[in-house]
Structures are given as structure tokens and as C-alpha cells.
Amino acid sequence: MSEEELIVCESLVRIYQTGSIEVQALQGLDLVVNRGEMVAVVGASGSGKSTMLSILAGIDAPTAGKARVEQWDLLAMSRADRVRYRRHTVGFVRQQTASNLVPYLTSRQVIDLPMVAARKPPKERRDRVDELLEALGVTDCADRKPGQMSGGQQQRVAIAVALANRPHVLFADEPTGELDTATSAEVFGALRDVNQRYGVTVVVVTHDPEVSGQVERTVAIRDGRTSSEVLRRTATNADGDTHVIAEEYAVMDRAGRVQVPREYREALELTNRVRLALEADHVQIHPDRNGR
Numbered sequence: 001m002s003e004e005e006l007i008v009c010e011s012l013v014r015i016y017q018t019g020s021i022e023v024q025a026l027q028g029l030d031l032v033v034n035r036g037e038m039v040a041v042v043g044a045s046g047s048g049k050s051t052m053l054s055i056l057a058g059i060d061a062p063t064a065g066k067a068r069v070e071q072w073d074l075l076a077m078s079r080a081d082r083v084r085y086r087r088h089t090v091g092f093v094r095q096q097t098a099s100n101l102v103p104y105l106t107s108r109q110v111i112d113l114p115m116v117a118a119r120k121p122p123k124e125r126r127d128r129v130d131e132l133l134e135a136l137g138v139t140d141c142a143d144r145k146p147g148q149m150s151g152g153q154q155q156r157v158a159i160a161v162a163l164a165n166r167p168h169v170l171f172a173d174e175p176t177g178e179l180d181t182a183t184s185a186e187v188f189g190a191l192r193d194v195n196q197r198y199g200v201t202v203v204v205v206t207h208d209p210e211v212s213g214q215v216e217r218t219v220a221i222r223d224g225r226t227s228s229e230v231l232r233r234t235a236t237n238a239d240g241d242t243h244v245i246a247e248e249y250a251v252m253d254r255a256g257r258v259q260v261p262r263e264y265r266e267a268l269e270l271t272n273r274v275r276l277a278l279e280a281d282h283v284q285i286h287p288d289r290n291g292r
């Protein structure tokens with residue numbers, strides 16, 4: 001694992017067993033996220049996004065494969081390690097605004113909670129609460145309870161709670177799922193701000209195409225595997241106008257396996273055997289003409 005790589009999943013598998021029924025929620029997922037990145041994860045309902053996030057957040061345990069976040073091996077953590085990991089390395093924001101907060105606690109009190117659990121000294125806790133309220137633009141909500149705040153304010157307080165113990169990575173599972181478009185943009189903007197301001201790595205699961213269009217990298221999951229990635233960069237043309245270029249990439253695992261998209265396979269009738277040819281700067285894949 002290189003210094004840059006904060007999260008590495010290789011051939012990650014999660015099987016849920018309910019009675020005699022087995023569900024393969026993750027079927028060999030590969031993912032690398034570098035330190036300081038902000039990545040959106042998209043995919044159809046049931047594709048395994050939440051399962052992946054709960055494994056990475058240390059809430060759920062994988063069945064097989066590899067999953068590492070910094071020095072932590074998520075398949076070989078003791079119970080005590082898991083508590084430490086969840087308290088100090090990761091922060092988590094859920095979709096349901098209400099489930100991130102506590103109805104009878106004010107924003108100030110709820111942001112303080114994780115620091116009390118981590119036994120931080122009172123002065124440090126007070127300073128951190130003030131700093132986070134300010135960073136997320138919710139200083140005026142310091143003494144309000146969730147019922148006295150809008151959905152967007154509640155989610156910004158939830159982000160502050162998740163950041164209280166200075167985690168290195170922030171996971172957010174559909175954090176804007178219950179919000180209207182304008183409020184979603186506001187909450188997403190807050191995630192981008194904290195990514196830049198604190199350098200915290202952010203992985204956000206979303207259905208919202210607008211949201212995924214605002215990050216440099218979007219990872220698509222299909223059937224419990226990473227199927228493709230879209231990288232966006234800003235380019236400037238000869239007239240000095242800037243525009244965003246989005247390029248889609250297939251994901252190659254560490255063994256060199258790449259999935260050829262179904263449309264490509266069907267268009268050229270690629271079946272079980274293909275011919276590969278190495279060129280100076282690309283690899284060609286040809287149909288097996290002899291086989292037919």
C-alpha cells in the first residue's frame with residue numbers, strides 16, 4: 001500500500017445469510033481512494049453501495065477479500081481496534097437527518113459527544129465545537145435542537161459531529177437523499193468545503209447525478225463490483241474558455257482483470273476468447289475470428 005493510498009479494497013466479498021438464503025451483496029469489489037480525495041460512489045438500488053460503506057466505516061465485517069484503511073486491516077480487527085477505528089479514523093453521516101442527531105440535544109451538545117467519548121479535555125472540546133459550528137456555517141444553530149433546524153442545517157451539524165474527533169476519512173451514505181435540490185447542493189458544498197479545509201478524504205454514496213457531476217471522480221458499482229469510473233478535469237481551449245471534460249474508465253484489478261462493457265461485447269460479438277494486441281500506447285481487443 002503506497003503512502004498516497006488511504007483506502008484499498010481488493011476482491012471484497014460480503015455475503016448475507018438469512019436462513020437458507022444467501023445474498024452476495026459484494027462480489028469482488030475493487031477500490032482505491034487516495035488521501036485527500038473526494039469520491040462519489042453511484043449505482044442502482046441493491047448494487048452494494050451501503051454494504052461497502054458500512055464495511056469501510058467499521059460497522060459491518062466483510063466475508064472475504066482485502067479491505068484496508070490506513071494501517072487498519074478491516075478483516076482482522078479486534079473489537080477494541082474497531083472501537084478505536086470508529087472513534088478516531090472515520091466519521092459517518094447517514095441519509096436520515098434525524099438518525100445523525102439526538103432529538104433532545106442541542107447542536108453544541110451533540111458535536112461534543114464524540115469528544116467526551118474520546119476523553120478530550122473540556123477546553124479543547126469547547127474550541128473544537130465552536131470551530132466546527134463556524135466551518136459549517138451553523139453557529140446560529142449552536143443552542144438549537146434538531147426540531148428547531150431545517151434539514152440542511154441538521155445535515156451540516158451531522159457533518160460537524162462526524163468531524164469532531166478529526167477523522168482522516170468521512171463517509172456519507174446518501175447524505176442529501178431526503179433534501180430538495182437547493183438544500184442538497186448546500187450540504188454537498190459543505191462536504192466539499194471540509195474536504196478542502198481539513199484535507200479529510202470524503203467518500204459519498206449518492207443517487208443524485210447532479211452531486212456526482214461535481215466531484216473529480218465518480219465510481220460506479222454494479223452487482224457488487226466496481227464497474228467503471230468517470231474522471232472529470234477542467235480544460236482550457238485556445239480562446240481561454242474553460243470546460244469540464246468527463247472521461248469514463250473501466251476498472252482494472254491488481255491481477256490485471258478488466259470487464260469489457262456488455263455493449264462492446266455485443267457490438268463485436270466478443271465471446272469467451274478474444275485476441276489481444278499490444279501497441280505502443282494502447283491494447284487492442286479483437287474478436288476471435290477463428291473460433292467462428
Ligand SMILES: Nc1ncnc2c1ncn2[C@@H]1O[C@H](COP(=O)(O)OP(=O)(O)OP(=O)(O)O)[C@@H](O)[C@H]1O
Pocket residue numbers: 016017018023024025043044045046047048049050051052
Ligand atoms: N442485512 C442484510 N441482510 C440480507 N441482505 C442484505 C442486508 N443488507 C443488504 N442486503 C442485500 O445486499 C444487497 C446490497 O444492498 P445495499 O444496501 O448494499 O445496496 P445499495 O446499493 O446501498 O442500495 P440502495 O441504493 O437501495 O441503498 C441487496 O440485495 C440487499 O438486499
